[in-house]
Amino acid sequence: MPKRIVIIGGGAGGTITANLLARNLYRQLVSGHVVINMITDKAEHVYQPGFLYVVFDKVRPDEIVRKQKELLDQNINLFVDPAVKIDKENKIVRTQSGKEFPYDYLVIATGSRIVPEDIPGLKEGGHWFYDMEGAKKLRQALKDFPGGRIAITVGVPHKCPVAPLEMTFMLYEYFKQKEMLDKVELFYTYPINRLHSLEPVANWAVPEFEKKGIKSETFFNMEEIDAEKKVVRSMEGSELNYDLLISVPPHKGAPVVAESGLGKDGWIATDKKTLHNEGSDSVYVVGDTTNLPISKAGSTAHFESHIVAERISSEITEGYSETEYDGKVICFVETSFDEATYIWFNYKTPPTPVPPSKMIHWMKLGYNRLYWLSAKGIL
Amino acid sequence: MSVAVDNTIDARGSACPGPTMELIKAMKSSAVGTVVEVLSSDKMTTIDGAAWLKKVGQELVETSDKGGYWSIIAKKIK
Ligand SMILES: Cc1cc2nc3c(=O)[nH]c(=O)nc-3n(C[C@H](O)[C@H](O)[C@H](O)COP(=O)(O)OP(=O)(O)OC[C@H]3O[C@@H](n4cnc5c(N)ncnc54)[C@H](O)[C@@H]3O)c2cc1C
Numbered sequence: 001m002p003k004r005i006v007i008i009g010g011g012a013g014g015t016i017t018a019n020l021l022a023r024n025l026y027r028q029l030v031s032g033h034v035v036i037n038m039i040t041d042k043a044e045h046v047y048q049p050g051f052l053y054v055v056f057d058k059v060r061p062d063e064i065v066r067k068q069k070e071l072l073d074q075n076i077n078l079f080v081d082p083a084v085k086i087d088k089e090n091k092i093v094r095t096q097s098g099k100e101f102p103y104d105y106l107v108i109a110t111g112s113r114i115v116p117e118d119i120p121g122l123k124e125g126g127h128w129f130y131d132m133e134g135a136k137k138l139r140q141a142l143k144d145f146p147g148g149r150i151a152i153t154v155g156v157p158h159k160c161p162v163a164p165l166e167m168t169f170m171l172y173e174y175f176k177q178k179e180m181l182d183k184v185e186l187f188y189t190y191p192i193n194r195l196h197s198l199e200p201v202a203n204w205a206v207p208e209f210e211k212k213g214i215k216s217e218t219f220f221n222m223e224e225i226d227a228e229k230k231v232v233r234s235m236e237g238s239e240l241n242y243d244l245l246i247s248v249p250p251h252k253g254a255p256v257v258a259e260s261g262l263g264k265d266g267w268i269a270t271d272k273k274t275l276h277n278e279g280s281d282s283v284y285v286v287g288d289t290t291n292l293p294i295s296k297a298g299s300t301a302h303f304e305s306h307i308v309a310e311r312i313s314s315e316i317t318e319g320y321s322e323t324e325y326d327g328k329v330i331c332f333v334e335t336s337f338d339e340a341t342y343i344w345f346n347y348k349t350p351p352t353p354v355p356p357s358k359m360i361h362w363m364k365l366g367y368n369r370l371y372w373l374s375a376k377g378i379l
Numbered sequence: 380m381s382v383a384v385d386n387t388i389d390a391r392g393s394a395c396p397g398p399t400m401e402l403i404k405a406m407k408s409s410a411v412g413t414v415v416e417v418l419s420s421d422k423m424t425t426i427d428g429a430a431w432l433k434k435v436g437q438e439l440v441e442t443s444d445k446g447g448y449w450s451i452i453a454k455k456i457k
Contacts, residue, residue, distance in 0.1 A: 156404045161395050191403055193427050197395040219434055221403060238432040250407075265408055293393035294400050327392065347392040 002035045003028075003316050006093055006103035009254070010040030010068045012048075012375065013287030013301030014109035017142045019377030020309035022073035025316065026293075029075040035315060038072065039093060041082035045071055045372050049298065051135040052166060052334070055142065056174055059368070061132060071375045083110075086260040094147065105282055105312050109305075110254035112159050112288035112296055113346055116351060118250050125227030126153075126245040129167065142174065149184030153222050153232055153339060155250030156191050156215060159288050159296035162250050164188070165196055166334040171246075172212050173337040184229060186212075187240065189232075198343060200353050201333065208335070214365035216362025222247065251296070253289045267291040272347070273309050273324040284308045291328075299330045304375060309377075332364040340364050382440050384452060385409075387416040390424075391448050398424040399431065402451065406437060409455050416439065416452045425451050 005021060018038050028034035050064030063159060069078055081095040086108070093101040114130045116122040126212040127135040127141055150171060154164045168188045175184045187197070188209070194202035195209065209216055221235040221238045225245065232240045252258075253266020261270050262277070269278040270290035277283035286308050287301035294300060304325055311321035327347030333356075334340045340361035345351035354360070387406055388400035406417045416440035419422065425442035428451040432439045440452040 039455070156400060156407060157396065192397070192399045193430065197397040197400055219431055221407075221435075236423045236431075293388065293390040293396065293398070350394050368395045 002033050002103060002289055003104045005034065005036045005105045005107070005312060006101050007036065007038045007107040007109060008040075008041070008086070008093060008256075009109035009111055009287070009289075010038055010045060010072075010078070011111045011301075012298045013111070013305050014038065014040065014107065015045065015071055015375045016302055016305035016377055017107050017109060017286055017309050018306060019073050021072075021312060021376070022075050024309060024313035025115050026075070026363050028316065036076045037079060038076055039079045039081060039095060039101060040068060041080065043068055043080045045375065046132065047154060047368070048130075049160070049371075050094075050321065050368060051129045051132065051370070052163060052170065055129050055138050055167075055369065056170055057139065063137065066372060071372065072317045073377075079238060083255075083256050086262060088260075088262075088283060091282065091365075097343065103282070104236065104340055105313075105315075108213075108258060108262075108277070108288055108289060109286040109301070110258070110266075110289050111249040112157075112247040112253055112309075113267070115252045116247075116249035118252075119247075121223050121225030121227050122222070122247060122249060124226040124245045125230065126178070126249075128247055128249055129163075130159075138246065143170075147180060149185045150189055150244045150246060150320045151218065151232060151239075151240050151242035151243065152188045153220065153245065153247040154191055155222060155248055157296070158187060158251050159247045160331075161197055161295050161297070162201070162331050162333045163200070163366045164190070167246065169208070169212075171334050177337075181213075181308070182259065185352075186214045187242070188214055188219050188329060189234075190216070191221050193218045198351050198353075199344065200351055203335070204341075204353060226308075230341075233268055241276040257289060263289075263291060272327065274311070275304055275325055284312070294327055295329045295331065297329055297331055299328075302352060323329070332359065332360065333365070336361075382414050382454065385413045387418065389418045391418050391420045393419075397421075398441055398451075399427045402428045402453065403431065406432075406435075406453060406455055411428050411457060413454050414422045414452060414454045416450055417446055418445070420448050422449050428432065428453070
């Protein structure tokens with residue numbers, strides 16, 4: 001009987017994990033001692049950080065989409081058939097078409113999704129750039145924008161914590177290039193009492209905002225949007241008028257997680273070091289869907305994938321695993337259209353940003369193309 | 380501790396999104412009556428968290444120094 005590995009979710013974390021496993025366990029796969037089944041819900045794989053560039057016409061939508069089949073090692077079986085039930089007791093995943101996938105090891109990498117419907121009025125009154133449709137709509141709205149106040153609001157929780165700041169700086173550059181800065185007011189808001197979660201990034205942003213005339217309000221959590229009057233009301237009791245609202249809607253995990261009783265709102269209790277679903281040695285969790293208090297980011301998913309692939313491979317071939325996740329996250333931060341900085345941190349080391357430079361911006365642009373090698377488990 | 384905690388979030392070592400954001404997330408997604416505790420390795424969480432709870436009219440139950448880390452306990456009252 002082969003060891004059966006099932007991976008749910010063909011995004012960043014699931015794809016990297018699957019490809020690393022296929023490489024580590026190549027011999028076992030070709031000899032039939034191991035089987036890897038990936039269950040995902042879309043035939044296409046989207047590089048989500050690309051949405052930011054789609055908004056500003058820096059990247060065409062089709063440049064950030066690839067066929068999932070082409071990204072996967074040929075020894076991995078791909079099923080485009082959404083998982084509808086994860087039955088941990090019987091170690092089986094059920095899919096929409098009625099198939100059953102028994103497993104010895106399960107990797108859940110179903111990511112996170114935006115839920116604008118959780119904020120009354122946001123769907124009607126707001127724009128966002130966290131999915132392809134939203135990014136394209138916002139691209140058009142910016143082209144048509146005659147001037148006025150652009151409010152940027154951030155829901156909790158959300159993935160890619162640097163994106164709201166990047167969006168703000170890129171908006172500034174966009175209107176500068178269109179020679180419209182005298183007609184546009186940028187108003188940034190943030191849920192906690194500074195401009196960003198990461199204190200050094202927040203401290204760095206303060207003078208940048210001043211220099212650029214970007215206004216801000218902190219401790220601002222969207223409660224409701226009056227789309228007709230164009231007003232955002234915050235939980236903290238303030239009101240913000242806008243002409244164009246760009247928000248990062250709050251997020252939840254995949255419905256299958258909550259529906260299988262694995263975690264409220266789709267967040268799965270995860271051991272911060274082993275990445276096991278707490279209390280279950282055969283189930284691992286990777287990427288945005290963990291409940292870990294760390295950034296929901298592609299880099300997090302990437303580093304976690306290496307740990308999980310290593311652990312499963314070692315358990316199968318050596319009978320034990322010792323590799324542990326140290327909480328490593330790396331994020332590039334675009335500070336304009338031609339400069340960027342980056343931060344890295346882990347559970348023990350706080351971040352220290354480096355001064356923005358053109359070189360780091362080029363690295364980020366390079367990574368946007370190299371991502372496909374990461375997904376393949378090469379980079 | 381006078382109140383039984385329903386949900387403890389261990390945000391020690393969390394640089395981003397950080398303990399205050401974890402408190403906001405937990406308070407938003409909890410039912411009225413829930414008592415939430417956030418653990419943090421940064422003392423500022425007790426000050427920032429308390430300030431936010433006051434702004435949104437939620438109850439601060441207590442903050443405490445646990446020796447090397449801090450705890451903030453809040454109750455969702457509305
Ligand atoms: C605008 C934007 C900018 C970003 N910028 C950055 C950045 O600069 N740096 C960075 O590190 N990260 C960035 N991110 C975040 C990054 O894209 C995510 O954190 C990363 O993709 C998470 O990987 P994941 O595998 O957990 O989830 P995903 O990549 O979202 O993959 C989850 C997969 O699971 C599938 N799935 C869901 N439910 C089911 C089901 N029931 N059955 C089967 N399959 C299912 C989904 O369709 C999806 O394919 C950005 C994101 C956005 C939106």
